[in-house]
Amino acid sequence: MTDTETRIQQTARRLWEADGKPEGREEIYRDLATEIVAQKETYLSTTLPVDETRDTEQPAETLENLGEFPTLTDQSEMEVPRCRTGGQDTP
Numbered sequence: 001m002t003d004t005e006t007r008i009q010q011t012a013r014r015l016w017e018a019d020g021k022p023e024g025r026e027e028i029y030r031d032l033a034t035e036i037v038a039q040k041e042t043y044l045s046t047t048l049p050v051d052e053t054r055d056t057e058q059p060a061e062t063l064e065n066l067g068e069f070p071t072l073t074d075q076s077e078m079e080v081p082r083c084r085t086g087g088q089d090t091p
Contacts, residue, residue: 004041008033 012033016025 004037007037011036 008030012026012029015032016022016029019029
């Protein structure tokens with residue numbers, strides 16, 4: 001049995017005893033204990049400082065590919081409709 005599994009069993013037992021030792025709920029307490037142990041194990045990794053040597057700037061190609069900002073007008077509405085009268089197009 002690994003160290004993590006031992007902590008899960010101990011946590012599940014403490015929770016079960018704190019709730020008055022109800023019968024038939026072992027799986028619920030084991031699931032809850034698994035989540036608690038996982039949160040405790042990964043907590044410190046979430047508080048590490050960001051690596052300052054990492055390049056956080058985006059390359060110019062990324063900025064060029066962002067395109068224009070969207071507008072409320074559809075592309076088809078941006079074109080002026082043309083009507084034909086006498087064989088000529090007039091706006």
